Amino acid sequence: MYKNRISGHEKAVLVVYLILFAAVALTVALMQATVIDPPLFTSPPDETARYLVPRYIFEHGSLPTGLEAESRHEVYGEFSYAYLPGLSYIVMGWVMRLFNSGISPDAYINFVTARCVNVVFGLITAVFIWLLGRRIFNKERYVWLFAFAVMFLPQHLFIHTYVNTESLCMLSIAVIYHSLMRMLQDKPDIKSLIEFAVGASILTLSYYNAYGVLLASVPIFISLYVNKDDDGKLRVDYKQMFAQGGIIILIWCVLSLWWFIRQGILFDGDFLGMKIRNSTLDAVGQNILRDKGYTFIGMIREFKPFSSAFVNFVATYGSCSILGNILIYRLYKAVYIIGVILVIAAVIYMCVKHKKIAYTVYFHAMLLIGDLITVGLWLYYCYCRDYQPQGRYVFPALFHIYWLLIKGYEFGIEKIPGKERNKTIICGCGCIFVCMLLLWYVCGYAVPAYKAGA
Secondary structure, eight states: OOOSSOOHHHHHHHHHHHHHHHHHHHHHHHHSOSSOOTTTOOSOTTHHHHTHHHHHHHHHSSOOOSOSGGGSOGGGTTOOGGGSOOHHHHHHHHHHHHHSTTSOTTSHHHHHHHHHHHHHHHHHHHHHHHHHHHHHOSSHHHHHHHHHHHHTSHHHHHHTTSSOSHHHHHHHHHHHHHHHHHHHHHOOOHHHHHHHHHHHHHHHTTOGGGHHHHHHHHHHHHHTTEEEOTTSOEEEOHHHHHHHHHHHHHHHHHHHHHHHHHHHHHTTTOTTSHHHHHHHHHHHOOOOTGGGTOOHHHHHHHHOHHHHHHHHHHOOBTTTTBOOOHHHHHHHHHHHHHHHHHHHHHHHHHHHHOSOOHHHHHHHHHHHHHHHHHHHHHHHHHHHSOOOOOGGGGGGGHHHHHHHHHHHHHHHHHTSOSOHHHHHHHHHHHHHHHHHHHHHHIIIIIHHHHHHHO
């Protein structure tokens, strides 16, 4: 773990890091279209339909059920985003009521206010990613390489610029990971337990596709109470585990169960809101490959969802309509390939040189299972629901992917002979590299598209 004391130099870099993120995110949030604008489609995906939920809250001061005409978009028929957990929308609606009282719910300022709520969520996420990096890495240079690489991935920044629930979900995952590392390194205490419980509650009320993160966290939490006794046998401290786990469960129940009880009452026991969501989407009509006779393998071979998802994972603003220069995607592909190779090399090296890596393997294996659940859900929806091979649907795995990748780069850079200063310069160049790719895409492709569609 990097030193606890924050130096003046680190504070200065933190300010630059946050200001740069805020500047780019606000530019995108203010410039992108607030209405569907064919043929360019520079509006964010489904935002006009999503905005109806905070709009309803702003106008009525209460939550919509999804049954109101006001909460449904004409393109989606009977479907409403109010059927799904929407803590983000609740925050947006009440912030709009607080700052924009008396203004038309369809005014541009209200749309921008809702977007800026997610920009703030993005800034808080950036802080937690930096704090997480300080827990993961032993040297400051890798803390910043991790933070810049995660927060300035173009598509991740984009998530924090328009009305959606994914932005708050990403914040909750950063909180959960940070709390797990706190408990692992400092032992569970009331602060870390509350932090985990709040993060878990926010995630629960944000995004179903990220529930794999919660499932993966359970065995990691349990492992914190497994110790060896004097005879070398593993013992579980059940008393502490149930007492401290009970605190988490109690907070989680208080903060999040109300939503599912409400849904169960409204929709005859459909506490997840999935049945009514699916039935209303089916009425609209979807591109369901399973019903068209394609096999799952046939979908992979013919439609190549992973290739499409990779492009969207890196950068496609608007309604997946604004593409950047092909070199941007090729450079990111190279970064990922090299990173994976270095991760594999690091694991092999650790296995040969160090024997006590069992818990590290266990820890990351659990997180990888959570990642695979996210990817599995995405593939399921592609095949059995509406075919949308978008990389943003696997973003709940983003932080752990970069965790491993930067660990790989740390291994590779530390093997380079020479002065420490040279290694710091390499990491600094890495930070500048990801910033330049972001600015190249945003200033060279996204902003011109927004201006053309204005």
